[in-house]
Amino acid sequence: MISFASFPVPSQNETQGMTRHHPDVEDDIDMDEGFEEGFHRLTSPGEPLTSSQAFMRGHGTYIDNDEVISSVAGTVERVNKLISVRAVRSRYNPEVGDLVVGRITEVQPRRWKVDANSRQDAVLMLSSVNLPGGVQRRKLESDELQMRTFFEEGDLLVAEVQAFFADGAMSLHTRSLRYGKLRNGQLVTVPPALIRRLKSHFLSLPCGVDLILGLNGYIWASKHVKQSEQEGEEAFDAEAVYSNKNDDIDDATRLAISRVSNIIRILAAHFIPLTDTLLLDAYEWAVEQEGDVKDLLQADIGDAMIATIAARD
Incomplete structure (x- = not known):
């Protein structure tokens, strides 16, 4: 009832x-x-x-x-x-399509674990990378046995967020010829909040330095590479792409890379978002000082650079 x-x-x-x-x-x-x-x-x-x-x-x-x-x-x-x-300071919160810079932490069967400054390690599947013999070639058991010849522990790479697993871990891929192992430069770490979503996160500065602004807060500063050497299926050279040896870098390029890296550290210390125009203004100011690159990290010089840039804006 x-x-x-x-x-x-x-x-x-x-x-x-x-x-x-x-x-x-x-x-x-x-x-x-x-x-x-x-x-x-x-x-x-x-x-x-x-x-x-x-x-x-x-x-x-x-x-x-x-x-x-x-x-x-x-x-x-x-x-x-x-x-x-x-x-203000938090772990990177990834989204599909984000460009990230990471470091290989572990080699597992048919996959790599990647430190991407997130809450947990990302995953790069063997099926999500370019291998010798063509981009569309199927991955064989011989490829699995040679995984450490492509990426090993400690290697740095740039990749794109492809999807997410059930546990929230992000799945990466390096199928584009602009992605892959990083060489000829150094890594700079900044808070992810300072990296804005731009139309392109690959910047080429007039001083001969290329920047990769990872949305996870990892920035790669390296010597300039011509655009023709980065694109084109015919230009895919597996030995060069997965090589662990740096190219010959002249002293002027080394100084430029170090100067840009120190400028990024100063801007991050003052919690200033990074843009290409801001980096150019700071670089021109640093060159005008005609001092050693390491002197930029001194507190008074860094404050003077920030004050000058702010006055120009």
């Missing part, structure tokens, strides 16, 4: 104490708190953000005593009614 129970209708006095919000109604929203659409400001852990019940809490926040409070140090962001805080 089914019985129905009726609930008492709230009285008028009780309904007056209840707060209801319609998506199109801005009830008691304090817009003077600095949460206009698209507004960004810095906050610290434990700082109250808003007490308005019209907002929803997002990542990096929690609610205490009807207040939305920041749980991390970062930038406050608002999207419609959602308030969130993007942490």
